[in-house]
Amino acid sequence: MEQIGLSGIRKAYGREVAVHDLDLTIRPGEFLTILGPSGCGKTTTLRAIAGLEELDDGEIHLGERLVFSRRRGVVVPPEKRGVGLIFQSYALWPHMTVQRNITLALEEKGLGKPEIEARAAQALETVQMTALRGRYPSELSGGQQQRVAVARMIALRPKILLMDEPLSNLDAKLRLDMRSELLQLHRDLGSTTVYVTHDQAEALTLSDRIVVMDRGRVLQEASPYEIYHHPRNLVVAEFIGEPRINLVPGTLVREGDALHLVGDGVRLPADRARQVRGERLTAAVRPENIRLSTTPVEGWQEAHLDDVQPTGATTILQVSAGGTRLRLVRPGFLRITAGIALWINFDPDTIEFFDPDTQDNVSAP
Amino acid sequence: MTSQAMGQRLRYHGFRLRNRPDLIIGFVCLVALAFLVLAPLAEIILDALTLQPYDLAYIPDGVVGSFSLFHLERVFASPLSPALFFRPLLNSLAIGFWVTLIGVSIGTLLAWLLVRTDIRCKGLLGALVVIPYMMPSWVMALAWISLFKNDRIGGSQGFVAGFFGVNPPDWVSYGFFPIVVTLALHYFAYAYLLMSGALATVDSELEEAGATCGMGRWKRLWRITLPLLMPALGSAIVLTFIRILGTFGTPALLGLPVRFFTFATQIYASINARNNGDAFVLALVLIVIAISFIWINSRIIGIRKSFVTLTGKGFRRREVRLGLWRLPLTVAVGLFIASTVLVPLAILLWESLTLMAGDYRLDNLTTYFWIGQGNVRLAYGESGVLLNDGILRALWNSLKLGILAALCNGVLGLLVGYAVVRGRGSRLSKALEGIAFAPYIFPSIALGAIYIGMFSSPIGPLPALYGTFAILVLITVVKNLPFTSRTGIAAMLQIDKSMEEAARVLGIGWFRRMARIIVPLSMSGLVSGMLLTFITAMRELSLIVLLLSPANMVLTGVIFYYQEQAMPQHSSAVTLLLVLIIILVNVLVRLISRSAGVGGLKNG
Numbered sequence: 001m002e003q004i005g006l007s008g009i010r011k012a013y014g015r016e017v018a019v020h021d022l023d024l025t026i027r028p029g030e031f032l033t034i035l036g037p038s039g040c041g042k043t044t045t046l047r048a049i050a051g052l053e054e055l056d057d058g059e060i061h062l063g064e065r066l067v068f069s070r071r072r073g074v075v076v077p078p079e080k081r082g083v084g085l086i087f088q089s090y091a092l093w094p095h096m097t098v099q100r101n102i103t104l105a106l107e108e109k110g111l112g113k114p115e116i117e118a119r120a121a122q123a124l125e126t127v128q129m130t131a132l133r134g135r136y137p138s139e140l141s142g143g144q145q146q147r148v149a150v151a152r153m154i155a156l157r158p159k160i161l162l163m164d165e166p167l168s169n170l171d172a173k174l175r176l177d178m179r180s181e182l183l184q185l186h187r188d189l190g191s192t193t194v195y196v197t198h199d200q201a202e203a204l205t206l207s208d209r210i211v212v213m214d215r216g217r218v219l220q221e222a223s224p225y226e227i228y229h230h231p232r233n234l235v236v237a238e239f240i241g242e243p244r245i246n247l248v249p250g251t252l253v254r255e256g257d258a259l260h261l262v263g264d265g266v267r268l269p270a271d272r273a274r275q276v277r278g279e280r281l282t283a284a285v286r287p288e289n290i291r292l293s294t295t296p297v298e299g300w301q302e303a304h305l306d307d308v309q310p311t312g313a314t315t316i317l318q319v320s321a322g323g324t325r326l327r328l329v330r331p332g333f334l335r336i337t338a339g340i341a342l343w344i345n346f347d348p349d350t351i352e353f354f355d356p357d358t359q360d361n362v363s364a365p
Numbered sequence: 366m367t368s369q370a371m372g373q374r375l376r377y378h379g380f381r382l383r384n385r386p387d388l389i390i391g392f393v394c395l396v397a398l399a400f401l402v403l404a405p406l407a408e409i410i411l412d413a414l415t416l417q418p419y420d421l422a423y424i425p426d427g428v429v430g431s432f433s434l435f436h437l438e439r440v441f442a443s444p445l446s447p448a449l450f451f452r453p454l455l456n457s458l459a460i461g462f463w464v465t466l467i468g469v470s471i472g473t474l475l476a477w478l479l480v481r482t483d484i485r486c487k488g489l490l491g492a493l494v495v496i497p498y499m500m501p502s503w504v505m506a507l508a509w510i511s512l513f514k515n516d517r518i519g520g521s522q523g524f525v526a527g528f529f530g531v532n533p534p535d536w537v538s539y540g541f542f543p544i545v546v547t548l549a550l551h552y553f554a555y556a557y558l559l560m561s562g563a564l565a566t567v568d569s570e571l572e573e574a575g576a577t578c579g580m581g582r583w584k585r586l587w588r589i590t591l592p593l594l595m596p597a598l599g600s601a602i603v604l605t606f607i608r609i610l611g612t613f614g615t616p617a618l619l620g621l622p623v624r625f626f627t628f629a630t631q632i633y634a635s636i637n638a639r640n641n642g643d644a645f646v647l648a649l650v651l652i653v654i655a656i657s658f659i660w661i662n663s664r665i666i667g668i669r670k671s672f673v674t675l676t677g678k679g680f681r682r683r684e685v686r687l688g689l690w691r692l693p694l695t696v697a698v699g700l701f702i703a704s705t706v707l708v709p710l711a712i713l714l715w716e717s718l719t720l721m722a723g724d725y726r727l728d729n730l731t732t733y734f735w736i737g738q739g740n741v742r743l744a745y746g747e748s749g750v751l752l753n754d755g756i757l758r759a760l761w762n763s764l765k766l767g768i769l770a771a772l773c774n775g776v777l778g779l780l781v782g783y784a785v786v787r788g789r790g791s792r793l794s795k796a797l798e799g800i801a802f803a804p805y806i807f808p809s810i811a812l813g814a815i816y817i818g819m820f821s822s823p824i825g826p827l828p829a830l831y832g833t834f835a836i837l838v839l840i841t842v843v844k845n846l847p848f849t850s851r852t853g854i855a856a857m858l859q860i861d862k863s864m865e866e867a868a869r870v871l872g873i874g875w876f877r878r879m880a881r882i883i884v885p886l887s888m889s890g891l892v893s894g895m896l897l898t899f900i901t902a903m904r905e906l907s908l909i910v911l912l913l914s915p916a917n918m919v920l921t922g923v924i925f926y927y928q929e930q931a932m933p934q935h936s937s938a939v940t941l942l943l944v945l946i947i948i949l950v951n952v953l954v955r956l957i958s959r960s961a962g963v964g965g966l967k968n969g
Contacts, residue, residue, distance in 0.1 A: 052866050054381065073376030077384040078869040091867035095885045104881065105871035156871060 001028035002063035002159045002192050004049060009058030011044050018044040020216040021058070026194060031186050033195045035203040036213035037239070042196045045213075046162050049194060050085050051078035062160060084158030084191070086182075088165040090149040092137040098124070098148050099133040102155050109156075123154035126188070127181070143174045150185050161191040167202060179205060200240045204228060212236050230352065234359040237284045237352065243316055243327045246290070248283045249356060261353070265322010266301060269348040272363045281362070282354045287316070287329040289350035293343040294336065300343040307338050319344065386875045391784030391793045394777070398800045401843050405819035406652075406807075412818050413437070413645040420642060436642035440650075449643060453631040454650070460544055460616070460627060461609045467549040469601055471701075472556025473594075478698060480564040483684045485695040491561075496706045497554040499951060500944050501904035501921060503614030505547040507940055508709030510618060511716045511933060513538045517623070521722030521933065524712070528725060539623040548615050550705045552608065556601045563597030582685075603662045604805075607655045611808025613907035614921075618928055629810040629907060636817065636911055645818055648811035655806045710944065717750075717938035722931075734934040750938040756923055760942070762834065763920040767902040767950075770841040771895040774849040777842065778894055779887060782853025801850035804843050809907035816840050817911055832914035844908050845898045856890030857883075892958050896951065903947050 004026040011019040019041040026032045034042040047053040049060060051067065054075075060068040062083070067076040092101050102123055106116045124130040127147040137145055146166065153161060166182065167175045183206055186193045197203055203210050204224045212219045212227065212235075220232040231237035237245050250263030252270060261270040261283050268283050293300060303326070307318035315334040319326050319342055326344070353363045382388060413436050416427045420435060427433065440450045478484050479491050497505075514523030515538045526532050536542050575585040591598075616627040626634065628651055635644040687694055716722075720731040731737075737749040750756050781801050788794035804812065816839075820830040830836040864886065868878045884891075906921040913922040920943045927936035 050866075050870050051384070052869070054384075070377055071373065073373035073380065075377060075380035075384055077380075078866070079872045079874060081870075082872065083870060085867070085870040087863045087867060089861060089863050091861070091863035093864060093867075093882055093886075105868070105873060108871070108873045108877065152871070 001190055003028045003061070004160060004192055004194065005059075005061035006045070006049070007059050009045070009048060009060065010056045011041075011048065011053060012056055017216050019048070019055075022216075022218060024211060024218070024221070026192055028192055029190060031183070031193045031195065031206060031208045032211065033197060033203040033207040033209070034211045034213055035197055035200060035239070037198055039215075040213040041216040042198075042213050043164055046085075046164055046194055046196045049160075050083050050162055051076060051081050081160075082158060083160040083162055084153040084156055086149050086153060086161075086163040086166045088168055090137075090145045090166075090169075092145055092148055094137050097134050097136060098129060098140070098151075101137070101148055102152050105152070105156055119155040119157075120151075123151040126154050127151045142170050143178065146170065146178055147181070150181065153185060154188065157189060159191055161186060161189060161193045163193065163195045165197050166195075168197070168199070175202075182206070201242060204240070212239065214239075229350075230361065230363075230365075231284075232361050234282065234284070234354045234356075237354070237361075241286060243287050243329060246285045246287060246326045248285070248324055248326075250281065250283065252279045252281055263322075264324050265320075266324045266326075268346050268351055270351070270353065271348055272351065273353040274362045274364055280356055282356045284352045284354060285326075285346060286350065287327045289347055290326060290328050291345040291347065292317070292328055292330065293345075294340070295343070297343050297345070300345040303342050303344050305336070305338050305340050305342050308334065308336060310334060317342075385787075387784045387787035388793065390780050391788055391797050394781055394784055395793065395797050395800060398797070398803075398843075398846070401839065402800060402803050405815040409645040409648065409815050409818040413642060413649060417642055419639050436646050440643055440646045448626075449631065449635075450647070450650075453626045453628045453647075456541070456620075456626060457610055457628040460541065460548065461606045463545045464548040464552060464609050465602055465606045467545070468552040468605055469556040469560075469598070471549070471553040472558075472601070473560045473598065475553065475698065475701075476557050476560035476564050478694060480561050481685050482687050482694075483691060484687060484698065485691065486699070490695075490698055490702060493702045493706060494557055495554055496702075496948075497551050498558065499900050499904070499947050500551075500706075501614060501906060501924075501940070502548065502551045502612055503618055503906065504713070504940055504944065505550050505705070505709050506543070506615040506618040507924075507928065507933075507936060508712040509543050509547050510538075510928075511712050511937070513543065521724075521931075524725055535623065539619055540625040543619045544616050544625075544627075547619065548609060548612065551615075552605050553705075555608070556605055559597055559601040559604070560594070563594050599662045599665065603658050606658060607806070607808055610651055610655060611810045611812075611907055613810050613910050614925065617910075617925070629808070632810050632814055633910060636814065641814075641817065644814050648808075648814040651808045651811045652806065655808055659806060710941065713937040713941055717934050717941060719934060722933050734938050747932070747935060750935065750942060755918070756920075756939060759918045759920050759923045760946075762918060763903055763943070764946070765834070766837050766841060766919055767899040769838050770845065770902040771899040773838065773842045774845050774898040775891050775895040777846065778849030778853035779856075779884065779891060780853075781846075781850040782855075782857040782887070783883065785850070785854050786857040798850070798854070802847045804845075805847040807844075809844065809905075810911070812840060812844055813908055813911040831912065832916055834917040836912050837909050837917055837919070840908060840912065841898075841902045841905065844905075845901055849894045849898060852890050852894035853887070856887035859890075860886045889958070892954065896954050899950060899954075900947055903943065903950075 006022055006024040009019055009022045011017075022041075022045060024045075034045060036042045044053055048055050048068070049062075055068060055070065057070055058068070059066065059072075062081060065076075066072070066074050067081055068074060093104075096104065099120060102120045103116050106119060111119070121130070124133055127150050129144065129147050129151060132140065132144065137148070140148065149166070163182065167178055170178060179202060182195075195202075195206060207224055209222065210224055210227050211221045214235050220227055220236050227236065228240055231240060234247070238247070248261070248263040248266060248268060250261040250266075250268070252273060253260050253262050259270040259273060261268045261273065261281055263283070268285070270281070270283070273281055291300075296302070301321055303319040303321040305317060305319050306325070309316040309318075310333045312333060313331070315330050315332065317328040317330065317334070319328060321344065328344070351363075352361055354360065355362050414432060414434070415430050416424065416433045416435060418429050421427055421429070424435065427435075439445060475494060479487055479494065484490070510523065512524045513533045514521065515526060515532045515535065516522060517535055517538060523533070523538075572585050572589050575589045580588065611629060613629040613633060616625070616630050617633065619625075620627060620630055628647055632644045632647050635641070635647065715725065717734050718730045718732065719725060720729050720733060733749060735749045736751050738752065747753060781797060785794050785798045785801075788797075807815065816836060817831060820836055823829050830839070860883065864882055865878055868882055873881070904921065906925060909919070910922065910925065913919065920939060924936045924939045924943070927933075927939065
């Protein structure tokens with residue numbers, strides 16, 4: 001288990017800044033996900049750890065070893081860094097069999113033949129590909145190719161494991177299965193893992209910790225729970241969660257002791273909102289945190305059901321109250337039809353407030 | 366900056382270079398190519414503008430090496446100019462114009478018929494139509510001489526005179542007319558290759574869209590298909606034209622006997638007369654003409670170059686129905702191809718089997734010129750082709766040249782491709798790509814002249830290469846570099862970057878990455894690139910004719926020599942031998958690479 005330390009790393013392509021003075025420490029044995037939209041600098045960061053990207057500045061430590069520092073004149077080439085990397089495209093060599101794809105790197109390490117055989121056999125066994133060891137990559141399905149890429153890592157036993165959107169080429173169903181296999185790989189190897197993805201669900205399910213990046217900067221660095229419940233700014237709030245979080249812009253109004261946020265046709269309890277200049281705020285509510293009733297309830301607000309989208313295990317409801325449209329999620333397959341009236345209510349503890357100018361979270365903790 | 370900081374900076378760049386083998390390769394290739402391409406060009410410009418030892422015959426009190434316009438004056442503004450410059454220039458331009466017009470028209474028509482219509486026997490015709498490309502360009506000229514030789518220059522007579530007793534007029538036998546016809550019948554294959562590739566990428570939905578707008582068949586061809594093909598057509602025209610400017614064999618065989626000079630043959634004559642300065646000036650003019658044509662082409666086509674005819678989806682190719690014309694056109698194309706391939710070879714075969722040249726009766730047939738022992742009463746005592754030491758040595762040299770050039774080009778193409786693709790976007794990458802393409806703009810004979818200027822004296826540790834075998838390899842490699850580096854770049858672009866990166870991360874060093882991953886994955890492209898270099902090297906004359914000597918004689922040189930010595934049976938037999946070997950090697954390599962599965966593996 002090794003720690004990964006990034007300090008002040010910077011990379012620009014011409015005028016386009018891909019990574020902005022990023023500091024990040026990945027703890028030994030941790031599963032850390034870098035999450036962000038395409039072009040946010042996440043892949044550049046990952047490739048810099050592997051040594052495939054030349055940085056403009058900053059330092060990288062793998063364990064105790066300094067592997068990159070422009071100022072101190074240190075660049076350890078990728079082949080000497082001893083990290084494992086699973087590519088988005090799996091990067092299997094098309095002219096080699098599955099077996100050969102796994103053993104080539106082991107030979108290079110100077111391992112003895114029996115050791116190589118044993119490791120390859122064990123790796124193939126783990127991913128249940130022993131029967132297909134003689135096949136060429138083009139003769140495998142996407143999921144099987146992914147397994148070979150995993151087996152290559154199992155056999156190599158790197159202390160640091162990097163994964164670059166390894167599931168994005170798979171179909172949705174297979175993606176769910178492979179998630180747990182990748183997590184298993186991380187646990188088996190006990191390696192420090194950096195996982196890069198633009199899929200927030202993958203990030204939430206797999207990670208010990210998530211780093212959300214946008215335009216080369218870190219927006220938030222926290223546990224999945226923290227990121228989901230207390231996003232530090234609006235970009236994170238919108239990026240995380242499916243269906244998307246509801247945003248209600250409005251004005252802060254004091255009514256006696258209580259604070260309320262009054263939007264277009266809705267009123268939300270806003271005791272947790274900290275005062276900002278100008279009184280304008282944006283409230284963010286997760287779809288599952290809006291209470292719902294089909295019969296009138298005292299103190300609840302009336303809304304109109306626009307649309308019902310059952311997905312099986314859950315049902316997504318589109319409602320509108322005044323000029324505000326809201327998404328709601330209920331467990332189960334709801335059998336109601338659009339067009340009826342509903343009553344909704346908000347739980348003050350689950351509402352996060354953002355300053356629409358700075359986009360920062362301004363809720364009291 | 367402190368010395369410590371300086372040291373660290375140096376250390377960083379040292380590390381960085383170790384980390385980027387493509388930079389080192391790219392830099393080494395760039396320097397080597399600059400030496401092989403740009404330095405010789407600078408050298409002949411310098412030579413053309415200074416007095417050379419051989420000029421002292423004309424200017425006895427001149428100082429060797431001093432600046433002088435003597436060569437320019439001689440070529441452009443002296444009593445010699447019409448013979449030395451203006452007439453060859455007009456001849457070359459006229460030949461270039463007509464051959465390009467006829468050759469590109471035939472090639473384009475054939476490409477359209479074979480790619481876009483329902484003509485019969487497509488596979489067979491498509492395979493046969495490129496055979497002229499594998500033969501030396503002057504095979505047709507040799508056959509023409511055998512057919513139409515008249516009594517103008519003495520010696521034996523041709524088929525027509527022999528059979529019909531009619532002496533063909535001079536304009537049929539020699540000079541402008543036969544040069545244009547024979548060159549056109551060769552270079553159409555080149556235009557065909559370029560145009561068929563382009564035609565295959567035009568989506569017929571674009572044409573059908575025209576049909577739905579009410580356009581007729583011919584209007585669609587004129588208004589939609591042709592404009593889409595303009596970029597390919599433009600480069601086919603320019604490249605064919607440049608090749609013809611630099612071609613030596615045909616104008617030499619059909620022009621020199623009647624003192625009809627083109628630029629290429631005039632350069633040859635000047636060098637033979639030891640007036641290298643004149644030759645250099647002429648070569649420079651050729652290069653300037655070639656560059657201006659490329660420039661004009663890119664200006665006209667450039668703006669519209671970016672047609673994306675390959676859309677990737679919904680791509681369909683609908684064949685044009687020829688209807689009643691289907692059979693007649695098939696026969697016509699078949700006959701045409703046969704006349705460009707089989708007829709000349711058959712004539713040469715017959716010629717090589719006649720005992721007395723010019724006597725085409727059956728009882729005059731002999732195998733003497735193939736397997737005869739030397740006989741003092743025949744052909745100056747030269748023995749038959751297959752027993753002739755000089756010819757066999759030249760054959761061995763040709764094979765050596767072809768194989769060595771192919772190997773060098775393969776390796777160089779791979780390395781240039783690797784450096785260009787890995788460094789994509791960097792200045793080094795662009796410079797390397799540009800310089801690797803540069804030999805394209807040198808007409809063959811001009812490049813030969815340049816190499817005489819550069820390598821006739823020692824350069825640093827390098828001995829004078831003139832007259833050696835090495836210089837033939839060198840110039841062949843350089844001349845073929847534009848093509849092989851294109852192949853290398855294309856092959857490298859097809860290999861996803863992650864193939865190599867995966868190996869790097871897994872701890873596999875550069876040499877092993879090349880040997881185990883890059884080379885095997887780019888093999889199929891490399892093999893066809895090397896095969897083409899081999900073919901070009903084997904049949905090349907224009908490029909190396911100025912550099913040949915008895916010590917490095919190759920088959921094409923031998924053929925030219927025999928023809929000059931009026932020994933048509935020998936030259937015919939050697940030509941057949943050459944064509945046979947080229948086709949044989951071609952078939953062999955394709956069979957081997959197919960059975961070895963090269964190219965059978967798909968990326969991914």
